[in-house]
Amino acid sequence: MAALEINNVCKDFGSEQVLKDVSLAIDSGEFLILVGPSGCGKSTLMNAIAGLEPVTSGEIRIAGESVTWQTPAERDIAMVFQSYALYPSMTVRQNISFGLEMRKVPKAEREAAVERVADLLQIGHLLERKPSQLSGGQRQRVAMGRALAREPKVYLFDEPLSNLDAKLRVDMRTEIKKLHQRLGTTIVYVTHDQIEAMTLADCIAVMRDGRILQLGSPDEVYNDPVDLFVAGFMGSPSMNFISATLVGGSGAYRLRVETPGEETLELPWPQERETPALGEKVGERVILGLRPEHFTEDDARLGEYAEGVALTPRITVVEPTGADILLQLKLGDGEATARVGPKCRVKAGERLTLRIDMGRAVMFDRETEKRLA
Ligand SMILES: Nc1ncnc2c1ncn2[C@@H]1O[C@H](COP(=O)(O)OP(=O)(O)OP(=O)(O)O)[C@@H](O)[C@H]1O
Ligand SMILES: [Mg+2]
Structure with a gap:
């Protein structure tokens, strides 16, 4: 059974068609990367999967069940937004454990989860701070920690490492890869980083102008591109x-x-x-x-x-x-x-x-x- 299935999804904002008949399916445990130029509809697709934006037409299924008309909470998804909004009045620790509290997870388990992700994301020393006392990269890691503290059916990450310095970014990339290998969770991940896309993905979807041009393994999209756009988009320096x-x-x-x-x-x-x-x-x-x-x-x-x-x-x-x-x-x-x-x-x-x-x-x-x- 596919962990996530998107069938003929269209999304219009007013007269602008932002998603044009998008279909894809990924198996449980697969790591899907969405790439494409700015404005091509990646975040809109993520928001549609999360249930934050209703689709204009089409269907979204998670673990075999249609979730098209479910609320975000009913979908059992954890998401890191491109603009990782944290709760400003809560400490880092509270930000990370809040989602678990809402789901009535016992205190000891919540604390263990906070320790686990703090360690993973190297933010243990920041747990008692408020978001306003953090750098952009630190906030981004807290947002990541908030998602990783939970074990949802699907993780959605929209450019989660974009604000980190080069070294930390590479470290986090490796940590995410390890985490995925260990837990085998289903992940949809947006990035502009070629290396991130090639190293993390089981499957890459190359988007342009609201459509998926090619969906395939990193090896396929890199070595066997369907058209000039995909060929030129993947790889740095370009083909x-x-x-x-x-x-x-x-x-x-x-x-x-x-x-x-x-x-x-x-x-x-x-x-x-x-x-x-x-x-x-x-x-x-x-x-x-x-x-x-x-x-x-x-x-x-x-x-x-x-x-x-x-x-x-x-x-x-x-x-x-x-x-x-x-x-x-x-x-x-x-x-x-x-x-x-x-x-x-x-x-x-x-x-x-x-x-x-x-x-x-x-x-x-x-x-x-x-x-x-
Ligand atoms: N709420 C909205 N109302 C109207 N138009 C929107 C809205 N959200 C997004 N759009 C438009 O939809 C298109 C796709 O936006 P989207 O945020 O999905 O792009 P993206 O691929 O995530 O880009 P980026 O790489 O810059 O994050 C853009 O033209 C954007 O202006
Ligand atoms: Mg975006």
């Missing part, structure tokens, strides 16, 4: 989109990439990645999608680049990130980013031989922006 002409025919398709002032490249398209759609696009302009890590400068890694094609572009910018180096290079009618190892010694203005792993490349239709192959 490179290179204008190319499809030439050749079945068994020997190639992508011709013309770069002003450089030799024209013909990149062979791997036969096992051919699709019937390619037949109709021969001679036409298409968009080649290559992630920065699909370029390599390191011959030691060539084994996995059996389809590799060499190019020697001029490097325009070198950006060391610590763990690796990002290179900007001219390719096609624009620039592309390549991610190379930290030992690469190339300088801006020099040329460097790189190989492209065509085994992981993707191709899109220019007009429809849908995946071709």
Whole structure:
């Protein structure tokens, strides 16, 4: 039985359609991440699941039961809002245990729950303070603690770590992952953070303009995007989109990439990645999608680049990130980013031989922006 099922949900605010026929289902214990640009409807969907906003049409089911017309309290959900409102007159301890008190949980159990989440979220030293005496990041952790003190059917977290510093954020991410592995609770989680999405999710829903464009495992949305938007949205730095002409025919398709002032490249398209759609696009302009890590400068890694094609572009910018180096290079009618190892010694203005792993490349239709192959 699905822990959470959303069937054809639409939500209008006045004349604006904010959710347009949203459907999804997640199993008990699954971790679903919602991503998408600001204003695409993520919080509206969370509020609809929680029962804070009535839907215009469609149905929401929790643990097999329709909750579409139930109040938030009846739905047995714990939520952390994007604007984590705490009760200002209560201490941190009271804020965390209040929900349990409302549910008539005995005192000893409430106290144990407070200790448990305070420890988890590193807020033990703040328990007797009021929200006004906390920093934004501390308040956010208290809001998280308030939700985690309970054991509801579903947790809803709307950007719960957005106000934390980089280190704490990574620590909390690991804690949430551990907690999920230990308790196996069902979680719906909104984030703008790519790494959070990829590391926490069992399943990612990529939203745009009130619709779900793709629902799949992190591996699917990253490596097998359905369209140009999903491909460009997932991953940082973004996938490179290179204008190319499809030439050749079945068994020997190639992508011709013309770069002003450089030799024209013909990149062979791997036969096992051919699709019937390619037949109709021969001679036409298409968009080649290559992630920065699909370029390599390191011959030691060539084994996995059996389809590799060499190019020697001029490097325009070198950006060391610590763990690796990002290179900007001219390719096609624009620039592309390549991610190379930290030992690469190339300088801006020099040329460097790189190989492209065509085994992981993707191709899109220019007009429809849908995946071709
Ligand atoms: N109560 C409301 N009345 C009218 N319009 C609303 C209301 N709540 C949200 N909207 C509109 O609905 C759209 C979706 O908003 P929502 O808050 O769901 O976006 P979001 O994906 O959560 O964005 P963000 O990433 O910025 O939090 C926006 O255009 C917003 O202006
Ligand atoms: Mg939001």
